[in-house]
Amino acid sequence: MWLIFIWLRDSKASKPVIAVVAIIWGVGGVGLLFVISNWVVEQLPMKWMRFLQPYVFVGPALAILSWYLAIPTFRTLVLSLYDAAGVNFVGLDNYIFAFTDASMLESFRNNSLWLVVGTSMSVILGLLIAVLADRSKFETIAKSLIFLPMAISFVGAGVIWRFVYFYKPAGQQQIGLLNAIVTAFGGDPVGWLTVRPWNNFLLIIILIWLQTGFAMVLLSAALKGVPSELMEAARMDGATEIQIFFNIIIPYIQGTIVSVSTTILIATLKIFDIVFVMTNGLYGTEVMASQQYKQMFKFQHFGHGSAVAIVLLVAVIPVMVYNLKQFREREAF
Amino acid sequence: MNNSLKQQRLISDLLVNGTLLLICLVWTIPTFGVFVSSFRTRDDITQTGWWTIFTNPTTLATLNLDNYSNVLTGKEYVYKSPSGEEKTEKGPNLSMNFINSLTVTIPATLIPILIAAFAAYGFAWMNFPGRKIFFVIVVALLVVPLQIALIPVLRDYTKLNLNGTFLAIWLAHTGFGLPLAIYLLFNYISQLPRDIIESAFIDGASHFTIFTKLIMPLSTPALASFGIFQFLWVWNDLLVALVFLGSKPEVSVLQQQLQNLVGTKGQDWHLLTAGAFVTMFVPLLVFFSLQRYFVRGLLAGSVKG
Incomplete structure (x- = not known):
C-alpha cells in the first residue's frame, strides 16, 4: 500500500492513469482494511471475537472522528492561548485581539448581518415560494429552477453574480446587469461591491439565492403535511387565506421552520467562499471565517486563527446542546 | 355570485402564477446570462451585455465554443488588446483540474460512506461498551465547524509530509463528512425490520455477512442520498482544498482554478x-439525474432538528 502511495505521489505517468489508480487504491484500501481486520478478529476465540468485532465496525469511524474533529477541538483551544507560531503561552491575548481589533469587530458586525438577513430572507422567500408553488400548475418546474443553485458552488455563484454587479465607468456600455438597468433608467453606474456598508447586502443576496431552494424544499414538504380538512373547516368558518396562513399553516409547520433556520444559520456562520471570491474581505466585507483564513495563511498567526475558530465553535454550542437534548428524548437508543 | 367567484379565482390564479414566474425569472437570469456569455467572443463579452443577443439577433451567429476549448486545453490564443496590438496568452488547462476534482471527489464520497455504513451498523445492531457515549459524541460533532480542525490537522500533515496529497484531502473530507453520514445512516439502518436480521443470525450468518449481503443492499436509498450530498459538497468545496491541497497546480481542483481565474484574470470574462x-x-448533471434522491436526503437530514 505504502509503495503505491509513494508511486502516486511522485509518478510522472499520465494524469488519467494516476487518477484511476488513486481512486482504486484509496477506496479499495479502505474496503480491504475492513475485510482483513474482520478476518483477523473472526479467527480469535469466540469470547474475544464477540468483544472485538464491534470495534472493527465502529473503530475506523471513531479513529477518524477523533483525529479530524474531536481532538482538534481541544488542540485548537490550546493553540488559541499561544502565540503566532504556537510556542509561547500568551494567555487570553488572542481573544483580546479577537474582541478589540477593528477588522475583527467589523467581521462580527458583518457576520451578524449575514446571520440575520441571510437566514430570515432565505426562510421567508423559501416559504413564500413553497406556498405559491403549492397553488400553481407549474409546481415541479418552478421548484426545480429555484432549487438549482443548490448544486452550484460558492465560487461558481461568485462568477455568476460578478456578472450582475459588474461596473464600468459612466459613458461606457455596461455589461453588468444591475448597472445596465440603472443606466437604462438614466442613473449613473455604481461600483456595487465597493459601496460600504451596502456591499454586504449584495453579497448576502448571493447566499439567499443559493439557500432559498433548500428552505423551499423542506418547507414545501411540511406544507403538504398540513391536513386539508383543517383548512377547509377554517374556510367554512369564513377565515381569509391570510388568516389561514398565519393561524393554521405557520403554527403547524413551526418545527420545520425552526430546523431549516438552524441549518441555514450554521451554514451562514461559517460563510467563507462568497466573501473570499467576491471581495477577498476588502471594502469592509470581512466575515469571521475569512478572517480566520487570513490570520492563518496570510499572517501565519496560528494563535489568532485558533481564537477565531473557537469563537465560531462557541456560537454553535446552543445548537449542539439542543441536538443532544433531542437525542436523549428519543427512545431509540 | 357564481360569476364573481370565478372571476376571483381567476385573479388569484393569475396573481399566484405571475409572482411565481417573476421569482423564477429573477432566480434564473443571472445563471442564464453567464451561460449565454460563455458562447460569446472575447470582445463581445467585454463590450456589450449578454442581452444583446435578444436586442440584436444578428449577433447570434457569432456564438461559438471557442471559450470552452480555450479553458479545457490550455492552448494559446491570440487577441487584440485595447491599444490595438496582438497579444498571445495561454489559457488555463481546466481538463487537468477536472481530473483532479474527480480524483478528489470520488474517493472522498465513497470512503466516508463505507466507513459510516459499518459504524452505523455497529451502533444499530451490535452491543459493546461505550456504544452510547460514542454515539453521543457523533451527535455533538454534527454541528462543529470544520474551521476548528484546520490548524491542528495541517500541523499533523506537515509532520507526516502529507500536505498536497490526495490521501490528505480524502481523509479530511471523510472526517468532516462522517458525523452527518453516521447519523443519517444510523437513522435508516436502525429502522430496518428486526426479524430479517435475527433470522439471518439464526441461519448462522456472521455480522460481516449480514452487513455486506443484507444491510448494504437494503440501505441503497440512504447511501445514495448521503452520497449525492457528500459528492456535491466535496466537488463544490474551496476551503478544504485550499488548506490541504495548497497551490500546487498538479493537484489543484476545479474550484481552486476557477477562483484563481477570478483573482488573477478577473477581466478575462471569456x-x-x-x-x-x-x-x-x-454537479448539474448529478442534480438533474438524481434530484429525487437529493430531496429525499434533505428531508431525512432535517429530522435531526
Whole structure:
C-alpha cells in the first residue's frame, strides 16, 4: 500500500492513469482494511471475537472522528492561548485581539448581518415560494429552477453574480446587469461591491439565492403535511387565506421552520467562499471565517486563527446542546 | 355570485402564477446570462451585455465554443488588446483540474460512506461498551465547524509530509463528512425490520455477512442520498482544498482554478464564464439525474432538528 502511495505521489505517468489508480487504491484500501481486520478478529476465540468485532465496525469511524474533529477541538483551544507560531503561552491575548481589533469587530458586525438577513430572507422567500408553488400548475418546474443553485458552488455563484454587479465607468456600455438597468433608467453606474456598508447586502443576496431552494424544499414538504380538512373547516368558518396562513399553516409547520433556520444559520456562520471570491474581505466585507483564513495563511498567526475558530465553535454550542437534548428524548437508543 | 367567484379565482390564479414566474425569472437570469456569455467572443463579452443577443439577433451567429476549448486545453490564443496590438496568452488547462476534482471527489464520497455504513451498523445492531457515549459524541460533532480542525490537522500533515496529497484531502473530507453520514445512516439502518436480521443470525450468518449481503443492499436509498450530498459538497468545496491541497497546480481542483481565474484574470470574462460552466457541469448533471434522491436526503437530514 505504502509503495503505491509513494508511486502516486511522485509518478510522472499520465494524469488519467494516476487518477484511476488513486481512486482504486484509496477506496479499495479502505474496503480491504475492513475485510482483513474482520478476518483477523473472526479467527480469535469466540469470547474475544464477540468483544472485538464491534470495534472493527465502529473503530475506523471513531479513529477518524477523533483525529479530524474531536481532538482538534481541544488542540485548537490550546493553540488559541499561544502565540503566532504556537510556542509561547500568551494567555487570553488572542481573544483580546479577537474582541478589540477593528477588522475583527467589523467581521462580527458583518457576520451578524449575514446571520440575520441571510437566514430570515432565505426562510421567508423559501416559504413564500413553497406556498405559491403549492397553488400553481407549474409546481415541479418552478421548484426545480429555484432549487438549482443548490448544486452550484460558492465560487461558481461568485462568477455568476460578478456578472450582475459588474461596473464600468459612466459613458461606457455596461455589461453588468444591475448597472445596465440603472443606466437604462438614466442613473449613473455604481461600483456595487465597493459601496460600504451596502456591499454586504449584495453579497448576502448571493447566499439567499443559493439557500432559498433548500428552505423551499423542506418547507414545501411540511406544507403538504398540513391536513386539508383543517383548512377547509377554517374556510367554512369564513377565515381569509391570510388568516389561514398565519393561524393554521405557520403554527403547524413551526418545527420545520425552526430546523431549516438552524441549518441555514450554521451554514451562514461559517460563510467563507462568497466573501473570499467576491471581495477577498476588502471594502469592509470581512466575515469571521475569512478572517480566520487570513490570520492563518496570510499572517501565519496560528494563535489568532485558533481564537477565531473557537469563537465560531462557541456560537454553535446552543445548537449542539439542543441536538443532544433531542437525542436523549428519543427512545431509540 | 357564481360569476364573481370565478372571476376571483381567476385573479388569484393569475396573481399566484405571475409572482411565481417573476421569482423564477429573477432566480434564473443571472445563471442564464453567464451561460449565454460563455458562447460569446472575447470582445463581445467585454463590450456589450449578454442581452444583446435578444436586442440584436444578428449577433447570434457569432456564438461559438471557442471559450470552452480555450479553458479545457490550455492552448494559446491570440487577441487584440485595447491599444490595438496582438497579444498571445495561454489559457488555463481546466481538463487537468477536472481530473483532479474527480480524483478528489470520488474517493472522498465513497470512503466516508463505507466507513459510516459499518459504524452505523455497529451502533444499530451490535452491543459493546461505550456504544452510547460514542454515539453521543457523533451527535455533538454534527454541528462543529470544520474551521476548528484546520490548524491542528495541517500541523499533523506537515509532520507526516502529507500536505498536497490526495490521501490528505480524502481523509479530511471523510472526517468532516462522517458525523452527518453516521447519523443519517444510523437513522435508516436502525429502522430496518428486526426479524430479517435475527433470522439471518439464526441461519448462522456472521455480522460481516449480514452487513455486506443484507444491510448494504437494503440501505441503497440512504447511501445514495448521503452520497449525492457528500459528492456535491466535496466537488463544490474551496476551503478544504485550499488548506490541504495548497497551490500546487498538479493537484489543484476545479474550484481552486476557477477562483484563481477570478483573482488573477478577473477581466478575462471569456475564460471565467466558460470555466464556471465547466465547473458546474458535473454537479448539474448529478442534480438533474438524481434530484429525487437529493430531496429525499434533505428531508431525512432535517429530522435531526
